[in-house]
Every structure is written in structure tokens, then in C-alpha cells.
Amino acid sequence: MGGFSSDSLVLMNQRDFRKLTGQSNISIIYLRVNDINDVEPIAASIQDAINQNHGRKDFAQATTMTSVLETVQSIIGILQLVLVAIASIALVVASIGIMNTMLTSVMERTREIGIMKAIGATNQDIMSIFIIEGILVSSIGGIVGIILGVFGSQGLTMVLNNFMMMGDSSGLAPVITLVSVVLAVMVSLIVGVFSSLYPAWKAARMSPIEAVRYE
Structure with a gap:
């Protein structure tokens, strides 16, 4: 989550989120990598995996900083x-x-x-x-x-x-x-x-x- 303002974010686990909002869908996932050189390949792999899982090429979009x-x-x-x-x-x-x-x-x-x-x-x-x-x-x-x-x-x-x-x-x-x-x-x-x-x-x-x- 580095680089984002903590004043506009609330961090909680998935169970509490579902209990609080009544929503079970996940719209955004933030990831942090150990090596900056792996950012683009990992983002591409995640996007391909999610799109293949849902059978749509435009279902998810991975955006890097x-x-x-x-x-x-x-x-x-x-x-x-x-x-x-x-x-x-x-x-x-x-x-x-x-x-x-x-x-x-x-x-x-x-x-x-x-x-x-x-x-x-x-x-x-x-x-x-x-x-x-x-x-x-x-x-x-x-x-x-x-x-x-x-x-x-x-x-x-x-x-x-x-x-x-x-x-x-x-x-x-x-x-x-x-x-x-x-x-x-x-x-x-x-x-x-x-x-x-x-x-x-x-x-x-x-x-x-x-x-x-x-x-």
C-alpha cells in the first residue's frame, strides 16, 4: 500500500469487510513485490490468470505504479x-x-x-x-x-x-x-x-x- 494516503483508506480482513458491507465481491487487489523488476511480469501474469478464470479478456486489468x-x-x-x-x-x-x-x-x-x-x-x-x-x-x-x-x-x-x-x-x-x-x-x-x-x-x-x- 506504499505511496497511497492512509487518510483515505481503511484496512481490514476479508471476513470483516463482508460482515460490514454485505458484499462478497473483490473489486481491487493491491500487491507488493520484493523486486521492482518483477512488477510488470507479475502484473501481466495476474491479469491473464484472472481473465482466463472468468473467461473474458477484459474482465480484469492490472495496473502498476x-x-x-x-x-x-x-x-x-x-x-x-x-x-x-x-x-x-x-x-x-x-x-x-x-x-x-x-x-x-x-x-x-x-x-x-x-x-x-x-x-x-x-x-x-x-x-x-x-x-x-x-x-x-x-x-x-x-x-x-x-x-x-x-x-x-x-x-x-x-x-x-x-x-x-x-x-x-x-x-x-x-x-x-x-x-x-x-x-x-x-x-x-x-x-x-x-x-x-x-x-x-x-x-x-x-x-x-x-x-x-x-x-
Whole structure:
């Protein structure tokens, strides 16, 4: 029974089970082998023996933890592909959102930009202001995303462990490394830089006279 959560199982002998439930049929049998290399052959032999005994090829199915883990790994692989697709779409949407926000900021601060350029601010100074602002916006979004990702991964593993009837000590556990956190922060910074380049360039190209006159 190793690998399963004892909180969801009750162990008793067959006589007490029949007395308690009134059922005499056995639906599941768990076996433990001494050598892991014997798992698959023993499972195949048991399945063939039970099916032959009942005269049906599909009467019983022997499932090993290896096959269960392979199924879980395939599900996780599909989830990873879905998450990558969602993350890619989210990056595009975030980039567009940051760009629109920065363009709105440029329009709202047109007079301010004109005044700064009139008192000596260079195009590079103006671009730096808006690029830094875009980086701050994307960094805040990245930090919030990391926090949500940590709690989301915890919730997902709890659901999978409950589905597999596995305890916290023997079930799946999220692995969040420093490298993944740093990578997420770097991606958010890069998105912030590229998303704010056009708004910053547009702000830097403004004529001081026209910007000051802007209503």
C-alpha cells in the first residue's frame, strides 16, 4: 500500500469487510513485490490468470505504479505545453497592454515633455524616463505573476495528489528554483523594455513648442 494516503483508506480482513458491507465481491487487489523488476511480469501474469478464470479478456486489468506515473507524466507534459502556449499569449497581451498604457501616458504628459525639453532635457533623457517607467510596470506584473504561480502550483499539485490518492510525503510536489524565478523576472524586464521603446521614441521626437501648446 506504499505511496497511497492512509487518510483515505481503511484496512481490514476479508471476513470483516463482508460482515460490514454485505458484499462478497473483490473489486481491487493491491500487491507488493520484493523486486521492482518483477512488477510488470507479475502484473501481466495476474491479469491473464484472472481473465482466463472468468473467461473474458477484459474482465480484469492490472495496473502498476509505473504505468500510473507514466500517465501522470504524460498529463504533466500536456499541461506544460498548454501553460507554455498560455504564457506566450499572456506575454503578447502584456506587451500590448504595456505599450498602450505608455502611449496613453505620453499623450497625457505631452505638455510636461515639452517643458522638460524646453529646459534642456535631451531625447535620450525623455526615452530613459518612459523606458524606466515601462520596466517598473512590467516588474510589478512579473512579481505578481510569480506569487500567483507559486500558489497556483501548490493548488494544482494538491488536486493531482488527491486524484492519485497520494499523500503529501509521497505525492507530487512543485519545484520552484531560483533560476526559474530569476528567468521570470528577466522576461518581465525584457517585455517592459521592448514594450516601452515605441512610446519612448514617440515622446522623444516631440517638438518642444508643439508639446507645450498641446491642450
